[in-house]
Amino acid sequence: MVDILGRQHAAEARGTRSAPILATRGVTISYGDSTAIRDITLEIPEQKITAIIGPSGCGKSTLLRSFNRMNDLIPSVHHTGEILYHGQDIYARGVDPVELRRQIGMVFQKPNPFPKSILKNVTWAPALHGYRGSLMQLAEESLQRVALWDEVKDRLSQSAMGLSGGQQQRLCIARAIAMQPDVLLMDEPCSALDPVSTSRIEDLLFELKSRFTILIVTHNMQQASRVSDYTVFLDRGSMVEFDVTDKIFTQPGEQRTADYVMGRFG
């Protein structure tokens, strides 16, 4: 079933969709003995927003974290299948996860600014990687792109811990995009935020789409339907459906998808 959809998607990709920047082929990921995601094959189109939805514990985050090998940091995790970035297996010999993560940035569920100054939060990693341009300019651009510049420009040297939750999360997005990644992985970036901050970040996603490919995990149906171009629906570790967002929400191909997006379970 998933395979048929996969082929449908591949056919469609040749027509209207842009080339996949990320892809998985039969990926299964387990934590010790328990399988988190099972045999997932999908292709993430470039410069689009793809939402990953599904009930709690369905493996959304595990799937998201597989794309920048963040799962490597958990000792018990192992996987089978292939994860491709620009067609290259990211687990092939010689692939350095550190380099991979420079190109595939990530924003987390809980805002996690470093206990450093606001400026340092943005410039820390680029400086470490030997950024050649002006760090100040980079910080201003990044903060402007997340619409935070005006709020913090007078207190760049103050600790980021003093910002509100929504500001902290935008700072974390600025921090990620300052690395000029290709892809931005977002793991429920709004779940710890109030509605106003949430809508600001959603607006931001549209802005960022022109520059980055965005993968966003969300348990908020409205958010998925509002912001994303494509939607992946996972349930109990398996991919139920992957299609254009409009289709998932208006005429899903699977009964389970329909039940979930209508709020009948999950």
Added chain:
Amino acid sequence: MSSSDLPRPPITTQRSRFGERLILKGLLLCALLSIASTTAIVMVLGKESALFFQHVPLSDFLFGTEWHPVLNPPRFGVLPLVCGTFLIVAGAGLVALPIGLGTAIYLGEYASQRTRDIIKPVLEVLAGIPTVVYGYLALTLITPMIRAVFQNTGVFNAASAAIVVGIMILPMVASLCDDAIRAVPDGLRQGAHALGTTNFEVSTRVVVPAALSGIIASFVLAISRAIGETMAVTLAAGATPKLTLNPLESIQTMTAFIVQLSLGDTPNGTIEYQTIFAVGALLFVITLVMNVIAGRVLRRFREVYE
């Protein structure tokens, strides 16, 4: 179950809960006991030191450079003892602080659970060894090693004592730094890793700075422990109050002096007897200040993530 199963006395009952009050009093007594003993210590120290300072001006005591209270004429300049203590503390710090922090970084950021399960208990054993054993370790193992390298080293020398005191406070530094490092939210590590930084960069540039207050507090506490350390320095460092910074010489620390004089038959009420308390009071003030600093630093640390 009917509503009559549970007795419902009127809410205005005057029954005194005697047992409960008794327990409360008992617990209060426990808490007061430590306050009482601290107060008693301060009073004894204060009283005897006050007598001492009737004979010796405070400035002579604090800034005098000669210390031989039992010779004739006696000299009560405490600086040689402070200097001896400083030599031990500096040496012990040089040994324990970097190794302790390094151990903590390794345990917190690199070691597998299995390695932790081995290293942690070993550190705890190290912390549980009686300090007199460390003294003999210094005399029988460390001193000969130092003498093999620097031939003119005395049998009693500051370096040897400093090294064992360093080993002694190492578990404390490692364990407190480990606590501080483990208290750093995992989200920070993940955030740093997600920016494409190496394990080393994450631990030294993000985790250690985030845990810095806890780390500094552990340093201060360890140093205050080194200042108060007695047995090992009495055995290994000698009993020669000397204003020197050469670690290969025999020196005497404040604590070792107190032991030396307490072991002799110094008559109660004499000035020699009172020097013990004057030096003890100084020691008390120094460690108290250190502990207050550590407490302050730690409090700042907690504020960060609340």
